[in-house]
Amino acid sequence: MTQFTLDSRLIADTIPVGDLSLSRVLLMNDSRYPWLLLVPRLPDIREFIDLDMTNRARIWREIEDVSEMMRHEFSPHKLNVAALGNVVPQLHVHVIARSLDDAAWPRPVWGVGDRIPYEPDAGQVLAARLSAALGYL
Amino acid sequence: MTQFTLDSRLIADTIPVGDLSLSRVLLMNDSRYPWLLLVPRLPDIREFIDLDMTNRARIWREIEDVSEMMRHEFSPHKLNVAALGNVVPQLHVHVIARSLDDAAWPRPVWGVGDRIPYEPDAGQVLAARLSAALGYL
Numbered sequence: 120m121t122q123f124t125l126d127s128r129l130i131a132d133t134i135p136v137g138d139l140s141l142s143r144v145l146l147m148n149d150s151r152y153p154w155l156l157l158v159p160r161l162p163d164i165r166e167f168i169d170l171d172m173t174n175r176a177r178i179w180r181e182i183e184d185v186s187e188m189m190r191h192e193f194s195p196h197k198l199n200v201a202a203l204g205n206v207v208p209q210l211h212v213h214v215i216a217r218s219l220d221d222a223a224w225p226r227p228v229w230g231v232g233d234r235i236p237y238e239p240d241a242g243q244v245l246a247a248r249l250s251a252a253l254g255y256l
Numbered sequence: 257m258t259q260f261t262l263d264s265r266l267i268a269d270t271i272p273v274g275d276l277s278l279s280r281v282l283l284m285n286d287s288r289y290p291w292l293l294l295v296p297r298l299p300d301i302r303e304f305i306d307l308d309m310t311n312r313a314r315i316w317r318e319i320e321d322v323s324e325m326m327r328h329e330f331s332p333h334k335l336n337v338a339a340l341g342n343v344v345p346q347l348h349v350h351v352i353a354r355s356l357d358d359a360a361w362p363r364p365v366w367g368v369g370d371r372i373p374y375e376p377d378a379g380q381v382l383a384a385r386l387s388a389a390l391g392y393l
Contacts, residue, residue, distance in 0.1 A: 166335050168323045179316040186305045197345065198303050201338035205354060205362035208334065217342060225342035227366050 121162035126209045129158065132234070134242045137250040141177040142212075144185065144253065146246045149234040151223075153193045153216040155249070157181055164210045167202060182212060188252045189216045199227065258299035263346045266295065269371070271379045274387040278314040279349075281322065281390065283383045286371040288360075290330045290353040292386070294318055301347045304339060319349060325389045326353045336364065 125143065133145035133156060141161075147154035159178060164170060170178060186198055195216035202212045215228055223231040237245065262280065270282035270293060278298075284291035296315060301307060307315060323335055332353035339349045352365055360368040374382065 166323065166327075167337060168320055168327065168335075175316070175320065179312070183305055183312065186303065190303075190305065197341050198305075199338070199340045199342070200304060201336070201340065203336045203338065203364055204334050205336070205364070227340055227342070227364055229364050 123160045123162050125158060126207050126211075128207050129156065129209065129211060134237070134246045136246045137253065139181045139184070139253070141174055142181050144250075145211075146242065146249065147213075147234075148236045148242055150237045150241070151232075151235050152221055152228055153189060153195070154228070155185055155189065155214045157185060157212040157214065159210055165204060165208045166210065169210070178212070182214065184253065185214045188249070189214055192216075192249065192252055193218075201227075203229070260297045260299050262295060263344050263348075265344050266293065266346065266348060271374070271383045273383045274390065276318045276321070276390070278311055279318050281387075282348075283379065283386060284350075284371075285373045285379055287374045287378070288369075288372050289358055289365055290326060290332070291365070292322055292326065292351045294322060294349040294351065296347055302341060302345045303347065306347070315349070319351065321390065322351045325386070326351055329353075329386065329389055330355075338364075340366070 132148055134148050136144040136146050141159050142157035143160055145156040147156060167175060182200060189198060193216040196219050197217045199215040199217055202210060204210060217224060269285055271285055273281040273283050278296050279294035280297055282293040284293060304312060319337060326335060330353040333356050334354045336352040336354055339347060354361060
């Protein structure tokens with residue numbers, strides 16, 4: 120059985136937040152939006168429907184939990200939830216807290232301008248805060 | 257209690273496919289991609305987490321069913337599954353069958369060029385075919 124490995128492009132663009140029961144949670148290192156990724160810790164998964172029934176139920180629940188947490192922490196105007204994977208096929212689910220004055224509104228965030236990384240300390244502090252918030256759900 | 261009504265912009269851009277247990281299924285009238293929308297037939301729902309637990313389970317299941325059907329019918333290179341709602345806030349879930357030679361690949365489909373509507377007959381025929389395919393899942 121192949122082992123889970125995180126795509127190098129996902130590692131490069133993110134700050135680790137923590138592990139839920141199925142998914143690794145990553146903070147996109149882009150200070151323009153509160154933007155999390157959920158990546159199931161299983162090998163060879165491209166689509167939701169590549170997951171077995173147990174893990175489908177897990178990831179839906181984790182999307183709900185992360186969404187509730189994002190709503191509580193950021194009071195977004197709208198959440199964006201998406202699994203695209205055209206560039207990085209490893210299944211990763213975006214949960215993005217959108218606001219009316221963010222850099223891309225009302226467009227989707229992908230491909231709009233360049234990432235603006237967090238200041239190193241700020242990224243770590245935010246990741247720790249979101250990790251704690253997920254723990255307290 | 258408010259009644260369910262479909263946002264007029266969703267009506268304008270789509271061809272009806274049919275109703276699942278929770279969602280109305282719509283075919284995006286854009287011949288560049290096989291592209292379905294799922295819209296829960298409930299009033300005042302903007303986010304997945306606005307649904308109660310029973311209906312959350314329903315919509316996840318319906319996303320799985322529509323995804324399986326799309327994979328079977330179109331053998332896409334990748335499925336895109338997304339709930340954005342920045343322009344039309346009524347919850348609608350995109351399930352899009354992407355291929356390596358489609359008009360937007362590898363970009364997301366939103367905001368890329370203009371819709372190319374189906375020929376009227378072709379759109380109705382495809383909607384009927386997908387409706388049947390969903391019934392036979």
